[in-house]
Every structure is written in structure tokens, then in C-alpha cells.
Amino acid sequence: MSEDRGVAALLRLMAWMSPAFPVGGFSYSGGLEKAVEDGRARDAAALHGWVETLLCHGSLWNDAVFLAHAWRSSKDGVALSEAADLGRALAGSAERYRETVLLGDAFIAAAGAWPHAVLELLPKEAPYPVATGAVAAGHGVPLRETIAAFLHAGVSQIVSAGIRLGVAGQKDGVAILAASEGVIAEVAARAVQSTLDDLGSATIIADTAAMRHETQGTRLFRS
Template sequence: MAKAAALPLARLLQLASPALPVGAYSYSQGLESAVEAGVVHDRASAQQWINDVAALSLARWELPLLAKLIAAWQGGPDAAMINARFLASRESAELRAETVQMGYSLARLAAQLEIPRHEELEAIEEPVFPTAFAFFVAAWKLPVREALSAYLWSWMENAVMAAVKCVPLGQTDAQRALLDLGDHIDTLVTEALDLDEDAMAPSLPRMALLSARHETQYSRLFRS
């Protein structure tokens, strides 16, 4: 039983790992623009930014759609339709390019690892990252709640590491931020799973504007 329980955990850790070859480290999702604008300037403001994005965007939009995508790959509604819905929600060219590039990379990995039914993922014209992530969750028969937690943790970790580079933050401050942010994961996942369809929507206009401004920012470390 212990061995059976350990395998899904190992698969979730693999999906959430910075070693996943999708290039997540090269994106800041508007954080670099927030630093340039002075909105983010220390650990407290960086942590607030990351927590706000998690609460107002991921928990209210990305995570609920991820749950729907997992259900789709398990035999529910058409994943391509949900994929198009998420793609249409990306407010800037950089945010759109980010999720398409990461989704393409993860779909290619599925083919290289010969994951069953990977052809169905490749058949989607522009698979976004949540679609590809959900495909792996369904293929590996991973629990949905834990998969959403792993997805959110991976996003938080990447956001904090982006803050380390562009705020900049020290490694100890980064670990303090991760400790605090991690405390919110269970609450945010619960909110995402309980959210009504009519209430699903991202609500971060300032992030969208800063992301668009990043496209012409003079000095950049990140692609978004």
C-alpha cells in the first residue's frame, strides 16, 4: 500500500518540478513589469503580488479550468473547447505566447515519453499548458485535488524564483515567501473546486496592462 501511494506522489512531484522541460523559468507573468513600475520592490510587495494573482486569477479561473480539463481527458467534455476558452482569456501577446509555448513543450514530452493517447493532445492546434498538464494527470490517474495543489505550488515557486532575480530577493526571503504562500494552497484549491461556472473569471486588469507594457520594456530578464 505504501508503494502504491508513493507512485502518484512521485508523478505529481515530477509534474511540479522545475526540471519539467517547458521553460517556465523564463517567464515572470508581468512581475518584471511590476518591479519596473515600482509596484513590487521587496519581499512583502512581491509576496502580495504573487498571492493576489493566485487568489484573483488562478483560483478563480486557471485552476477551475484545469479541473474541467482533467475531467475532459478522463472522458468528459471536449478538451479542445476548454483549451480554446483558456487561450481566449490571455489578455496580452506575451501571456498567450507563454501558455502556448509551455503547452507545446509538454505535449512534445508526452509524445517522446510515449504516453498513451498523446496523439489526441497533439491534435489540438495550440494546446495550452493547463491542457497538457491535465492530460498527464488523467493519463497517470492522479487525484484531482492533489494535482491542482501541485500545479499551484509549481506556479508559486516559479513566481518566487522570478522575484529572486528581478526584485531582487535573497534566498532566505524567497523561502519565507514560499512558506507563507504555501499556507494558502489548500484554501485556494478548495475555492477553485467549489466555484460555480458563472463565477469563473480572472480579475486582474492591472496585471494585464503591466504584461502588455512588458512587451516594449527596455531592459528585460524574462519573456513575459
């Protein structure tokens, strides 16, 4: 029986992090589009560096911290509401705010296919990592695996954006995903032990690119 539950948890995690899950993550570049226009991300090597910087020091790290906190707080509606408030407040730009809120709302709506009481505890406009962490915990999906899958999905989204923006090819994208496995595993292990006190970033160029994208002329992405 325990093995059956483990397989069920894995299947749900795979479904939730699948590109086919209807959250609309393909619509966002997280500021990468502006960095490409500015010439800061010119090729596959730069795209790889961009991904690893966000993982270790930027928005993906902060998302992992929020996810871990929400996972541990999945039965506490007040704690989830406070985490959602903090997540929205720390969004570095209007586009980043809309991205995390819209992805979170879409995730909660789609996750309703697997009914669970945790969905009622989540506040409206819950940031994406808060929603993901709480739902995963409710369904008994282990924390480290959830964080790793979430980060892998985030990296995949950025790599896909880079391919569509023409700075890397499909083969380059696969190579970046392969090379990022160790970093994803390391960041996931750190995030499991994290608290909200570990929130913070040192990615000024990425953060300002996300802000400046709001006034970019021709755009493929919503962020």
C-alpha cells in the same frame, strides 16, 4: 498494489512540477518584470502580495479552474479542444498567450516519456493548465493534489523571478513559499469544486503589466 499506484502517481506529479522538467517556465515572469520596473513591486512584502493576489483573484486561479475542467474531461477530446480554445481566447496579452501555449506544448512533449492515450486527445497549442490536468487524470493523479502542486510550481516560478529581479533574497523567497501554503491549499480546494463559470479575474494592474511588458526595453524574461 493500490499503494504502489499512489506512489507512482506522486512520483510523476513531482517530476512534472519539478523546475528540472523541460517546459521552460523559468523564462517567464507573467508581467512581474514590468511591475518591478514601474516600482509596483519593490520588496519581498510586495512580491508576497503579488503572489497571493494572482492565486486568489488572477491568472493562477483561472489556471486552476482550467486544470480542474481538463482533469474531468480527460477522456473527451472535444471537451479538451473546446477548453483549449477558451483558454487561448482568455489570454490577456500576446505574451500571456505565447506563455501558456508554449508551456503546454513543452509539457505534452516531455510527458511523452510516460506514454498514454490522453496525449493523443490533447489538441495542438493546448494551454499549460489544460495539458497538465488532462495528463494528470490520465495517469490517475488525484485532482486536488495536482492543482496544489501546479499552483505551488506557479508561485515558485514567480518568486524565483522576483529573486532574479532583485526585489527579494533567497531567504525571503523561502518565507513567501512557506506563507503561501495555506492559500494554495484553500485555492486548490475551491478549484476542485469549480466549473468554467467560475473563471474570472480582478487583477487589472497585473494584467496590464503583462501587456505593457511587450514593449519594455531591457528584459530578462519573455513575459
